[in-house]
Amino acid sequence: MVASSLLAASSFVPVIGSSLVTVAHAEDQLSAKVGKPLQDAQTALGAKNYAKAMSAVNTADAVPGKTDYEKYTIAQMRAAVAASSGDVAAASKAYDVLIASPRTPAAAKQQMLMANATMAYNAKDYAQAVPAIERYLKIAGPNPQMQTLLVQSYYLQQDYKNAARVQQDQINAEIKAKHVPAENQLQFLATCYHQMKDSANETHAYVLLAKYYSKPDYWAMLIHNLAADPQMPDALTFNLERLRMATGVLKEPSDYMDMVERAVQGGLPQLGLNLMNQAYASGALGKDAGAAREARLKAMVVKRAAETKASLTADAEAARKLPNAAPSLTAGYNLVLDGQVDAGLALMREGLAKKPVAPEGAKLQYGMAQMDGGREDDAIKTFADVHGDHGAQDLAQLWTLLISKPSK
Structure with missing residues (x-):
């Protein structure tokens, strides 16, 4: 279920080379000592010769007395080369320089934050992806794609508790906004709680699945989980059996008999009789090898119901x-x-x-x-x-x- 329910990760990395819009200043120009190696880096990057490109970036960075604009442009090129080559650590450091700079417009900063986080995720560096995604969400606000990556980043580190927390928050926000949560989000939440062996919260997740996506498999799993809860009071067993009957999960004649007997033991023989009559009408009772025993139980229930009525x-x-x-x-x-x-x-x-x-x-x-x-x-x-x-x-x-x- 996990693999099928996860959304595909984005491979988006914004272009951050010479096309990036920055806040311009009159003195913004590159000296020949800086401009020439950066041009070489651009050419090598276009040819996908990442080692040569990074070497040229380092040559430019080694020039003494650089202006702020030159430092900024070098950081742009370093981020472009590192991101393209998959060097997450180097790209992340370069992005930090660009994000901290007043030269970078707010919209571009958000793009960089997203690229930094997505790059770490795609490189399977989930420990780095988590803080990067959280930083993006804090600054840019809710983003379904990035929230999904955050959930996955936690899950793929086997941090099921935080994966469930983030997924639950996303689902709660959808419900609060009167929207129907995505089915795969609810499936994923159930999976997280299953991994944590948290049967109570796993059950809550299946309640939502049954509510918004009423499928037989969800009802069956939901009822199974309820029955498997060792702390469920015995007094609720009768109600659970009624639910099984109402959803078509109650199958065996012995289960019907147990339900009816519990109704009688609970002082509600007429309810037991009503349920037994429904079972006879549906063919669940009276047609199997235990028909005679079932008839004797019905006679007893009829008698008890009459006594209670009196x-x-x-x-x-x-x-x-x-x-x-x-x-x-x-x-x-x-x-x-x-x-x-x-x-x-x-x-x-x-x-x-x-x-x-x-x-x-x-x-x-x-x-x-x-x-x-x-x-x-x-x-x-x-x-x-x-x-x-x-x-x-x-x-x-x-x-x-x-x-x-x-x-x-």
Whole structure:
């Protein structure tokens, strides 16, 4: 992925010989002692005889009593010869002289800064390229091409942390400007975090890929990364399984059975029954060797759902009197599943006010209830307020994507 996602490096080196525009002065002229070897250098450079050209530049530079203009012109020619021959160190020193000179117009200075940085990158001198690119960006401002080279320069030195930092900043700027980040930038960000073994941030990168470029591979990788996070609370596993089902990633009958059982264990048998009915309708259950076992599980879920429905009112009244949040959240969700959406959501809000043990997970559950109750716009608002690492925020963002832009 890395090789295919990187943008090709520019080989641009501006012409800095006699055609460079400078600030002119009345006394600007070359003496014969300086002008003759510089003319020889120009001729040798045109013939690509770089050693002869640099020797002529050195001859001119050795002349005593040079004027500022002569020193400047020598630096121009030295930079041209060094850049053309690939002598990064010599070219960089010559560029520094030219950039520091008041004779060089601001626009030309920016060209030189870019050439210096690009030259170091093309020479694979990434340690030199990084400060040169950063210097350019500081003076010239944002430039997508140069920012890409900066990211690559860090990455190719295996400095994945800084590569990710710069790439993330570029992506954040695009999003803030209401632009869609480039797909290869998001891929590259995910690659950086993968190299760092930072699964949480790698997951965030795939969230953005799924958001802006909804492809099956991104969903599969995203869900895999969420499931692989060892710090993801067990309480979120059921939500993750629902996401797998919604995106077509949940395949095995045993996985469907596990999801339904988790719904029942969580006090939401009607939700488990709804999901099981969907699985039967799609052919995921009831047609395999375990059909008999699946039928027994369904019978149990139907029975539990009926029992819960019969005690809805009593459960809601009891939950209101309890100081902890979970009973109100569960009883409220069951009211929503029974069609009493307003009453159920109101009871869940009471639960949220009781300071749940896992507040982000509780907000996620509330958003799911809103979604299941047909209040999708409200669910999106709730999901936007879910934060935290290790699953809750990422799951909330993914459900938002599925609500607003269903997976194909």
